[in-house]
Amino acid sequence: MSKVVIVGAGTGGGSAVARALSTKLPSAKITLINPLPYAISRPTLPRMTVSAQNDLFDTALVPYDKLFPSPNGTFVQGVVETIRPGTKGGAVVLADGKELPYDVLVLAPGSTWEGPLDFPVDPAAVKDFVSESRGRFKKAQKIVLVGGGAVGVEYAGEIKDEWPNKEVTIVHGDSALLNSTYPDRFRKGLEKSIGARGIKIVLNDFVDEIPAPGPASVKTRKGAAIDADLVVRSFFGSLKAPRPNTAFVVRSLGADVVDERNQIKVKPTLQLLNHPDIFALGDAVNIAEQKQVMKAMAHAGVAVGNIIAHVSGKPLKPYKGSTEMIVITNGKNGGKAYMGFLWGITLGDWFVRMVKSKTLLVPMTRGAMGY
Numbered sequence: 534m535s536k537v538v539i540v541g542a543g544t545g546g547g548s549a550v551a552r553a554l555s556t557k558l559p560s561a562k563i564t565l566i567n568p569l570p571y572a573i574s575r576p577t578l579p580r581m582t583v584s585a586q587n588d589l590f591d592t593a594l595v596p597y598d599k600l601f602p603s604p605n606g607t608f609v610q611g612v613v614e615t616i617r618p619g620t621k622g623g624a625v626v627l628a629d630g631k632e633l634p635y636d637v638l639v640l641a642p643g644s645t646w647e648g649p650l651d652f653p654v655d656p657a658a659v660k661d662f663v664s665e666s667r668g669r670f671k672k673a674q675k676i677v678l679v680g681g682g683a684v685g686v687e688y689a690g691e692i693k694d695e696w697p698n699k700e701v702t703i704v705h706g707d708s709a710l711l712n713s714t715y716p717d718r719f720r721k722g723l724e725k726s727i728g729a730r731g732i733k734i735v736l737n738d739f740v741d742e743i744p745a746p747g748p749a750s751v752k753t754r755k756g757a758a759i760d761a762d763l764v765v766r767s768f769f770g771s772l773k774a775p776r777p778n779t780a781f782v783v784r785s786l787g788a789d790v791v792d793e794r795n796q797i798k799v800k801p802t803l804q805l806l807n808h809p810d811i812f813a814l815g816d817a818v819n820i821a822e823q824k825q826v827m828k829a830m831a832h833a834g835v836a837v838g839n840i841i842a843h844v845s846g847k848p849l850k851p852y853k854g855s856t857e858m859i860v861i862t863n864g865k866n867g868g869k870a871y872m873g874f875l876w877g878i879t880l881g882d883w884f885v886r887m888v889k890s891k892t893l894l895v896p897m898t899r900g901a902m903g904y
Contacts, residue, residue, distance in 0.1 A: 616782065
């Protein structure tokens with residue numbers, strides 16, 4: 534019986550691979566490893582960590598107890614400390630010393646975040662972490678969001694939904710919100726819709742030091758002073774992506790398995806360059822595209838087919854990339870969307886409200902996890 538071990542259990546990546554392989558590779562033993570006993574539906578986090586006026590804490594943290602449709606799947610709660618590759622297959626070693634052998638290893642470790650998205654890996658600390666974040670947002674009257682990517686924009690909308698009279702400022706180091714992956718007309722339209730809610734936007738500038746909560750005059754890199762009593766870091770690693778959670782991979786396999794951004798280098802088949810028994814997907818791989826749940830889902834589909842082919846000794850297929858698209862909420866009732874096909878389609882409040890802003894994809898996420 535082949536042993537497939539999957540490290541990282543995000544809703545669009547590792548969990549999707551584990552669930553699909555449980556059905557499509559019934560002869561294999563599937564083991565899914567994650568530090569927390571549930572998957573976090575990350576699109577919910579700007580709303581969950583801003584306000585208690587919703588049930589997201591109860592619905593957006595989805596346990597793994599219904600993930601596997603077949604009895605060949607097992608969930609293991611733990612943190613991977615080391616990978617020990619062999620001539621064929623290998624083993625992973627958890628922080629508690631437990632060793633799990635594999636014939637095929639799948640790395641879907643996700644990203645390292647900061648600020649209100651930096652969830653603790655200790656389950657006992659998660660509820661307090663969320664409550665403390667909500668308390669800081671509630672107490673603050675002047676809030677500065679450092680970074681005008683999707684995270685910063687969505688936080689701004691959620692804050693204004695809950696407290697319309699609070700001062701919210703986004704400081705962004707580019708000439709328009711988001712980044713150059715998206716056309717200027719879409720970025721400027723997003724700026725206009727956010728600005729219409731009274732959110733101030735400072736472009737082409739940076740905040741290099743994040744002060745502790747409390748009254749402060751925040752200095753930007755260009756010397757502007759912004760009054761604030763809460764400054765939130767809402768960009769991570771770069772303007773385009775958070776930092777990949779790959780320290781354990783480098784520690785185990787060497788620095789040459791990652792690029793200059795610590796993203797895992799993969800072949801088009803999603804295999805590591807010198808480790809054909811190891812696949813990687815999601816935020817942590819060095820594919821030149823935006824890091825999104827939708828991309829991880831596309832990776833997962835290719836990885837599943839290639840793992841089955843690898844085990845069977847058949848040819849593998851390449852991942853050919855995904856169309857760039859983004860759906861950004863502006864609170865519970867609107868937002869902007871861009872679809873990068875045809876001439877580039879831009880959609881507004883009604884579409885975003887229908888597909889994302891009201892539910893934040895929670896029903897879809899729970900359904901994909903077996904609920």
